[in-house]
Amino acid sequence: MFNKQQWSYSIAGNSQKLNEGELSLYSMFISQGYVPVGVDLAARVFQVCYLTDKQKIKNKALSREAFLDFLNNPPVSQPLMVGFEACGGCNYWARFIENLGHKYRIMPAASIRAFLGLQKTDKIDALGIFKGTICPSVRTISARNEENQTLMNLLAAREQLIKQQTQSLNAQRAMLYELGEICGEGAAKIDAATDKLKLSLEENHSEAISNFRMIAEPFKANRDALETQIKQIDLYLKQYAKNNKTVQNLMTIPGIGVLSAVTLYAVIGNPDDFPNSRHFASFAGFAPRVSGTETRNFVFRNKHDIL
Known part of the structure; x- marks a missing residue:
C-alpha cells in the first residue's frame, strides 16, 4: 500500500547525503585548510549545514546570537569556508566572516537551484x-565594502525621493482635475493652476476654500522639502565625483555625466566580478545582444537605457 508520508520522508532522507564526488570535493577544501559550511541567511533564524568529524551532515537552525557564537567559536579546529546566497544581508556577513579569519563564498541564487x-x-x-x-x-561574487554599499544606498534613497516627488505632483494634479482645473505637467504649471483655483474660490466666497488650503499647502510644503533633500544629495554626489579619481575617469566617456559616472562606479563594485563588458552590461540591465561576427561586439537594445 502506498504511504505518502513514508515516501516523502525517504526523499528528504536521501537528499541529506553526500555522494562520493561531493565527499571528494569536500576533502579538497579540507586539504586547503578550510571547513565548508552552508548557511541559509535570515534576519533572526539561520539554517547552518556542515559535515561533522564522523562524516555526518549537521543541519540545524540557529538564532542570531547562536550563529554569531558559531562563527566566533566554530566546532572545528580549522577556519571556515562559509557559503551563502546573494541577498540583502550577504555583504555584511561576508565582511563579518572575513574579519574573523574565515573565508566566504557569495553565490547567485540561480546557481544554487541546481542543488535543490x-x-x-x-x-x-x-x-x-x-x-x-x-x-x-x-560562480562567486565579491562582497561590497561599506563605502560602496552606502553609496548604493544613497543612490537608492535619491531614487525613492524622486518617486515621492512625482507621486505628490500627480496626486495634486489629479485633485485639481476633480475640481475642474486642467493643467499641464510640471511643478510650475501645477502651482499656477493651484493659485488660480484658490483665487477663484476666494472670489466666489466658496465654503470649500479652507479645505482647499489644507490640501494645497501641505502638498507644496512636501514637494519643497523633497526638492531640498534631492538637491542636497546631488551636491554631495558632485563633491564625491570631484574627489574620486575613478569617477573622474568615467566622466571622460562621451555622454557620461556626474550622476551616471557615480552610478557606474557604485554598480561596478569589484571589476573582477565581470569577465568582460557583456557580463557587466547584462548585470546593469542593458540587455546586450551580439551584432557582429565577434562576440565582443554588442549593442544595446535600448540605447536610451544607459546610466
Whole structure:
C-alpha cells in the first residue's frame, strides 16, 4: 500500500547525503585548510549545514546570537569556508566572516537551484547551499565594502525621493482635475493652476476654500522639502565625483555625466566580478545582444537605457 508520508520522508532522507564526488570535493577544501559550511541567511533564524568529524551532515537552525557564537567559536579546529546566497544581508556577513579569519563564498541564487530538490524547506536550502559551496564551478561574487554599499544606498534613497516627488505632483494634479482645473505637467504649471483655483474660490466666497488650503499647502510644503533633500544629495554626489579619481575617469566617456559616472562606479563594485563588458552590461540591465561576427561586439537594445 502506498504511504505518502513514508515516501516523502525517504526523499528528504536521501537528499541529506553526500555522494562520493561531493565527499571528494569536500576533502579538497579540507586539504586547503578550510571547513565548508552552508548557511541559509535570515534576519533572526539561520539554517547552518556542515559535515561533522564522523562524516555526518549537521543541519540545524540557529538564532542570531547562536550563529554569531558559531562563527566566533566554530566546532572545528580549522577556519571556515562559509557559503551563502546573494541577498540583502550577504555583504555584511561576508565582511563579518572575513574579519574573523574565515573565508566566504557569495553565490547567485540561480546557481544554487541546481542543488535543490523539488521540496523547499530551510534544511533543504541549507544543504543545497552547502553543496554549492564545495563545488568549485559555481560562480562567486565579491562582497561590497561599506563605502560602496552606502553609496548604493544613497543612490537608492535619491531614487525613492524622486518617486515621492512625482507621486505628490500627480496626486495634486489629479485633485485639481476633480475640481475642474486642467493643467499641464510640471511643478510650475501645477502651482499656477493651484493659485488660480484658490483665487477663484476666494472670489466666489466658496465654503470649500479652507479645505482647499489644507490640501494645497501641505502638498507644496512636501514637494519643497523633497526638492531640498534631492538637491542636497546631488551636491554631495558632485563633491564625491570631484574627489574620486575613478569617477573622474568615467566622466571622460562621451555622454557620461556626474550622476551616471557615480552610478557606474557604485554598480561596478569589484571589476573582477565581470569577465568582460557583456557580463557587466547584462548585470546593469542593458540587455546586450551580439551584432557582429565577434562576440565582443554588442549593442544595446535600448540605447536610451544607459546610466
